[in-house]
Amino acid sequence: MRRPHVLSILLALLLAAAPAFAQETTITLGRFFGACDTPGVSIADAVGEPCIIQAIVDAFDAADNGVRVETLPTDWGNYYDQIKASYAAGNAPSVHVMHSSAIPEFASLGALADLSEHLAAAGIDTSDWEATARDAVTYDGRVYGVPMDAHANLWHVNLELMAAAGLVDDDGAPILPSSPEEMLEHAAMVRDATGASYLAADFAEFPIGVRLVMALAWQQGAELFGDGVSNVNSPEAVRAVETIVALFDGGFADPRLNYADSQQAFLDGESAILVNGTWVVDFYGAQAANTNVALTDYYAADFPTLFDTPATWASNHLWAIPVTTQRDPEKFDAALELLAWINDQNLAWSRTGHLSVRTSVLESDAYAALPHRDEYAGTIEIARDVQPVVRYDAVQDVLNRELQAIWLTGKPIAQALADADAQVQDLLD
Amino acid sequence: MVGNRAARRIVVIVLMLAAALWVVPIVWMVSMALQPNDLLARTTSNVAWGLIPWPFTLDNLGFVLSSGLTPRWFLNSAIVALGMTSLVLVLSSMAGYAFARIPFPGRRLLYPLVLAGLVIPEQAIFIPLYTMFAEWGWHNGYFALIAPRLAVPIGVFLMTQFFRGIPDYIEEAATLDGAGRWTVFTRIMLPLSIPALSTLAILTFLYAWNDYLWPLVSASRPEMFTITLGLASLQTNFAQSEGLGRVMASGVLASLPVVLLFLLFQRQVVRGIAMGSGK
Numbered sequence: 001m002r003r004p005h006v007l008s009i010l011l012a013l014l015l016a017a018a019p020a021f022a023q024e025t026t027i028t029l030g031r032f033f034g035a036c037d038t039p040g041v042s043i044a045d046a047v048g049e050p051c052i053i054q055a056i057v058d059a060f061d062a063a064d065n066g067v068r069v070e071t072l073p074t075d076w077g078n079y080y081d082q083i084k085a086s087y088a089a090g091n092a093p094s095v096h097v098m099h100s101s102a103i104p105e106f107a108s109l110g111a112l113a114d115l116s117e118h119l120a121a122a123g124i125d126t127s128d129w130e131a132t133a134r135d136a137v138t139y140d141g142r143v144y145g146v147p148m149d150a151h152a153n154l155w156h157v158n159l160e161l162m163a164a165a166g167l168v169d170d171d172g173a174p175i176l177p178s179s180p181e182e183m184l185e186h187a188a189m190v191r192d193a194t195g196a197s198y199l200a201a202d203f204a205e206f207p208i209g210v211r212l213v214m215a216l217a218w219q220q221g222a223e224l225f226g227d228g229v230s231n232v233n234s235p236e237a238v239r240a241v242e243t244i245v246a247l248f249d250g251g252f253a254d255p256r257l258n259y260a261d262s263q264q265a266f267l268d269g270e271s272a273i274l275v276n277g278t279w280v281v282d283f284y285g286a287q288a289a290n291t292n293v294a295l296t297d298y299y300a301a302d303f304p305t306l307f308d309t310p311a312t313w314a315s316n317h318l319w320a321i322p323v324t325t326q327r328d329p330e331k332f333d334a335a336l337e338l339l340a341w342i343n344d345q346n347l348a349w350s351r352t353g354h355l356s357v358r359t360s361v362l363e364s365d366a367y368a369a370l371p372h373r374d375e376y377a378g379t380i381e382i383a384r385d386v387q388p389v390v391r392y393d394a395v396q397d398v399l400n401r402e403l404q405a406i407w408l409t410g411k412p413i414a415q416a417l418a419d420a421d422a423q424v425q426d427l428l429d
Numbered sequence: 430m431v432g433n434r435a436a437r438r439i440v441v442i443v444l445m446l447a448a449a450l451w452v453v454p455i456v457w458m459v460s461m462a463l464q465p466n467d468l469l470a471r472t473t474s475n476v477a478w479g480l481i482p483w484p485f486t487l488d489n490l491g492f493v494l495s496s497g498l499t500p501r502w503f504l505n506s507a508i509v510a511l512g513m514t515s516l517v518l519v520l521s522s523m524a525g526y527a528f529a530r531i532p533f534p535g536r537r538l539l540y541p542l543v544l545a546g547l548v549i550p551e552q553a554i555f556i557p558l559y560t561m562f563a564e565w566g567w568h569n570g571y572f573a574l575i576a577p578r579l580a581v582p583i584g585v586f587l588m589t590q591f592f593r594g595i596p597d598y599i600e601e602a603a604t605l606d607g608a609g610r611w612t613v614f615t616r617i618m619l620p621l622s623i624p625a626l627s628t629l630a631i632l633t634f635l636y637a638w639n640d641y642l643w644p645l646v647s648a649s650r651p652e653m654f655t656i657t658l659g660l661a662s663l664q665t666n667f668a669q670s671e672g673l674g675r676v677m678a679s680g681v682l683a684s685l686p687v688v689l690l691f692l693l694f695q696r697q698v699v700r701g702i703a704m705g706s707g708k
């Protein structure tokens with residue numbers, strides 16, 4: 001008699017617990033950013049992109065919300081190959097990170113869920129998003145993602161070298177040029193005073209050079225491409241390229257440096273300025289605090305205005321939901337809940353150095369208190385993304401190749417821009 | 430005699446220099462794997478052009494080894510590489526024997542068709558193969574990682590050529606002794622073809638172990654990653670500048686099985702390649 005009684009109790013317990021198990025919805029999350037070297041760390045203690053995003057996701061996963069999140073990490077270089085393959089196979093992650101420049105390609109194919117009517121119900125206040133971030137996740141008037149940050153090109157400054165050249169003002173901020181001519185004057189001052197080069201950047205590999213040229217074209221009121229038309233071979237583009245080439249011709253910058261080389265030159269005190277993104281602010285801050293590093297006085301400055309209109313290249317990391325997830329209401333709701341959680345953690349993500357995309361965060365004291373943030377507070381105002389182009393990656397590759405042909409192989413500017421113009425137009429047609 | 434000896438010494442010295450040049454990148458990789466990342470972000474030539482790992486750390490190797498699924502990724506790679514190698518040997522040797530020794534109808538047409546596979550680039554069949562596997566629901570499984578590489582025209586060619594080189598009388602003698610086709614194949618021909626099989630096995634294993642592109646798209650779940658894919662997924666966005674030590678540690682660990690394979694079987698590798706080139 002005893003055994004049936006015990007079995008009944010166990011059965012009753014299992015039945016009682018069953019709804020709790022049944023309620024748990026598992027969603028998959030695709031991302032790059034790499035692996036966290038201190039797994040299990042809290043959001044507050046996490047440092048760097050991999051750990052902060054993992055801590056945010058882990059906290060959501062651990063919460064009593066009935067949602068389990070399975071992370072599918074991929075390396076950055078091959079991320080889009082894998083994510084596109086997963087779409088083709090019909091097994092895309094329930095939610096994944098992407099760049100704003102990729103939205104047109106995915107949205108035009110109907111691959112992304114239209115979130116326009118679902119965000120408010122999920123508790124995401126889109127009116128709190130900064131205007132450029134809202135534009136970044138919008139395609140044809142519909143919202144296809146939740147922006148996580150804006151990352152833009154900055155001028156990372158070695159204040160010690162700049163001070164030696166007399167290029168630091170009374171407030172301790174670097175004096176940056178306001179025209180191409182003044183930039184060359186400053187470059188000569190730095191070289192004469194310190195022997196260091198003026199500016200370093202990855203001109204040889206990563207498309208920092210493309211982003212520089214685009215920013216300088218925007219500063220002259222020109223777009224290199226957009227609305228189906230290539231404007232790469234324009235007077236503004238020529239002027240932008242000439243501005244950069246003048247640095248090489250004067251011996252103030254080295255076009256052969258790649259990402260790692262240019263960073264080493266900056267950290268070793270061999271270059272006064274490094275053009276790179278917001279994502280390295282905290283890393284350079286930490287390096288400057290290291291007594292073994294030549295860079296001792298670091299400043300993260302807004303990209304200077306060399307022409308008429310302030311502008312710097314920017315992009316956004318955002319979270320999107322594939323349309324396949326939308327077909328499963330439970331997963332879709334769970335994915336939206338996760339996006340709302342990530343949206344709430346915008347301040348934590350900003351510790352990476354990226355710019356917040358939420359007005360409430362941007363205006364908060366906590367954000368202002370983050371290292372160096374006050375130095376490049378103006379960047380969010382001048383940040384500009386590329387025009388929405390379905391084949392943007394290919395366009396960027398063409399521009400990078402032709403620009404590198406100019407400064408690495410001596411290809412005439414006019415010929416390179418004409419070649420690039422024809423190829424970009426082909427891609428836009 | 431003196432002239433010959435001097436010439437031989439010069440040749441040895443040149444070969445030693447060439448070997449040293451070949452070894453330098455490997456030593457550099459190992460050295461960087463044993464240096465701190467924050468140092469490598471500033472310089473990759475700290476002591477003796479970076480060839481001496483100082484300051485020394487095991488953090489990078491520890492990070493890679495302690496990252497949750499690294500043992501699983503090694504296991505996956507081993508399963509895929511060994512599974513692919515075994516099946517390629519079976520299929521290629523059987524096909525090679527048939528083409529070389531069995532006068533079946535259509536052989537003269539079929540053999541060139543198989544060899545035509547040599548001129549079809551892998552990328553050309555990539556998308557249809559991928560979508561086909563997706564429709565069948567095979568992705569994220571061992572079979573999907575192994576199956577696409579089983580039809581190896583170069584393996585069939587190698588084995589066919591080898592079997593053709595074995596004198597007919599050996600097979601005829603076995604047949605006279607009452608051996609059937611299967612017995613001749615398994616008991617006579619396969620043991621004789623061990624050098625060719627060794628070459629094919631090693632080439633296939635190396636290919637499978639180092640493969641990246643197909644696992645990248647076929648395996649999206651971390652538990653199904655191979656070691657090349659898994660180690661890449663650990664890298665941060667700008668690992669080449671901020672996590673160089675870990676990148677190199679990944680390279681060291683991923684290449685260890687291959688190096689061990691070569692050290693254990695180098696005699697067979699060299700003999701097999703020499704034999705293959707002579708055919």
